[in-house]
Amino acid sequence: MQAVDTLLKRACEKFADATAITSSADSMSYSALLARAGQVADELRALDIGRGHVVGILGRRGASAVVAVLGVWMSGAIVMLVDDSLPEVRRETMLNSGPARATVDCTDGHRVALRPLASGQEGATPADLDDEDYAYIAFTSGSTGQPKAIVGSHTGLSHFLEWQSREFGIGPHDRFAHLTNLSFDVWFRDALTPLISGATLCVPDERHLDADGVLAFLRHHEITGFHLVPSLAKVWLSAAAQTAPLPAVRLSFFAGEPLDGALVSSWQTLFPDCQVVNLYGPTETTLAQHFHRVPRDPAPGIQPVGRNLPGSRSHVLDDKGELCPDGTAGEIHIAADHPSHGYLVDGRMVSPFVELRIDGERVLAYPTGDLGRRAADGGLEVLGRADDQIKIAGVRIELQEVRSAIQSHPSVRDAFVCAQEDRFTKVVVAVVEGDASAERELRDYLGGRLMSVMLPAAFLFLPELPKLPNGKADRKALSEAARVHVQERARRAAEERATAAQEPGARGRSVADRLERIWLDVAGGGAGPLADREANFFDVGGTSLTIVVLHAELQREFGVRFPLVRLFEHASFNAQRRFLTSVTDEPRDRVPSAPATAGRATRSRVLSTRRARRRP
Structure with missing residues (x-):
């Protein structure tokens, strides 16, 4: 060793x-x-x-x-x-x-x-x-x-x-x-x-x-x-x-x-x-x-x-545990000479490895849950997941963990959680059987329990989740409802952007109005209006990725430059309104020229996620 x-x-x-x-x-x-x-x-x-x-x-x-x-x-x-x-x-x-x-x-x-x-x-x-x-x-x-x-x-x-x-x-x-x-x-x-x-x-x-x-x-x-x-x-x-x-x-x-x-x-x-x-x-x-x-x-x-790295071997297996021929998809199992020791559960070690028989040899391997296939040159291709695990910004997320946190809130009767493609990456979407008026409280509750990358970017509240004849959740119908909900948010946001751009004197509108439009656009709230101006960005659907998009949009809209950390220090709508009012009132030599600000694409990402969240 x-x-x-x-x-x-x-x-x-x-x-x-x-x-x-x-x-x-x-x-x-x-x-x-x-x-x-x-x-x-x-x-x-x-x-x-x-x-x-x-x-x-x-x-x-x-x-x-x-x-x-x-x-x-x-x-x-x-x-x-x-x-x-x-x-x-x-x-x-x-x-x-x-x-x-x-x-x-x-x-x-x-x-x-x-x-x-x-x-x-x-x-x-x-x-x-x-x-x-x-x-x-x-x-x-x-x-x-x-x-x-x-x-x-x-x-x-x-x-x-x-x-x-x-x-x-x-x-x-x-x-x-x-x-x-x-x-x-x-x-x-x-x-x-x-x-x-x-x-x-x-x-x-x-x-x-x-x-x-x-x-x-x-x-x-x-x-x-x-x-x-x-x-x-x-x-x-x-x-x-x-x-x-x-x-x-x-x-x-x-x-x-x-x-x-x-x-x-x-x-x-x-x-x-x-x-x-x-x-x-x-x-x-x-x-x-x-x-x-x-x-x-x-x-x-x-x-x-x-x-594989030296000392590591990977096997692609079908549903029967048999090796898949090259080019055929199956679950990837990795056998490493020096793996982890396992999961620590209630003070004892639990092994995540399974025993395989490969060409008559006993092999201990980790079933990754990833689907893959072996290419003709011997390399491995990863095709996706065989379960509900997803990755956002490289972070492994079990959707069941998010669902469990949501269901532990007293206002929620049932919940379904899935991942959907949004403007820049995947986002978590929660379909909730419960009272929509409790969304703010639910967001605060989850913010104290989950990493920000795990927080749902959107909530869809239904009076009752659709069920199959056997009583189980209709996952296909729920996933489709979540997809439509995300697309509708994006459509409303695009319409709001187009309308705002065509309005005469749009740049002359108040800081609050311009900030509200950008918040609702970036956070996915569509045309709004913003119900609570004391809410912080994460309360209205913002995430650790989209707050960086917010940063880029605000700099472009107001012609100013400031560190991203300022949005975490001033996380609520009203705090950001006051902050933007103060920086736009500063001397003009703090404001970049038009060529420097024109055409900058929406961008950036949080490398670390600290949420300045207002507690109830």
């Missing part, structure tokens, strides 16, 4: 004087990283925290989180990353699942503290966690209504990090952008592959960077590589119409969503010397287990995920 902290410590000693992590506020050498991590480890040991204990790391991406992760591992404990932008209920659910015996709060230095255990958790950490190969606990959406806690291994993580570094020649000459937030296992490759390689990890300053800001950051820091999801790439490209190419970028690793050939072609115009790599693999198998170097002239349509 190779512990991940061993790789990091080795890099810190080898590249001691080189810059490990940098931002505009601070730069940290590799030797300083090791020293600060040692201090965290010493504080944890002084509290008798070590092997078998889970330590929650609270905060956001940046140098402090990296220091804390290395420090926890040096103490012998298990890392649990908890982004401080998550709803409090979800954070507590995560911390209780270990349960976390201590926390390192990175929001203000490194505050190390024992964490009081909840009732029924008193005593030692579950014996199932007393294994030196347990490295971290990561979470994915769960079909039971609770997030799944997956215990990752040092061996598997080390194996992947070393492979990625070696396969793509990552080293001290590289500067990687650190764009992934905490609470997702992707954070580990985003932050640690560069660091075990002697590269510099560059951290953006703004928590919520818009597309223009990201591109400027990449250029200023001469970034050579990064990880991202295709939906993020689409937003970057939409903002890059007048952006000069960035030749310094040589590696971009895509994962989490289907990667389209047209996107790759556009991408290579902006990043002319960049190798695009498509990665694939679920958390249960320890990061990616497939990779594909996309050629400069990509095939049309969705790109394959290619071949």
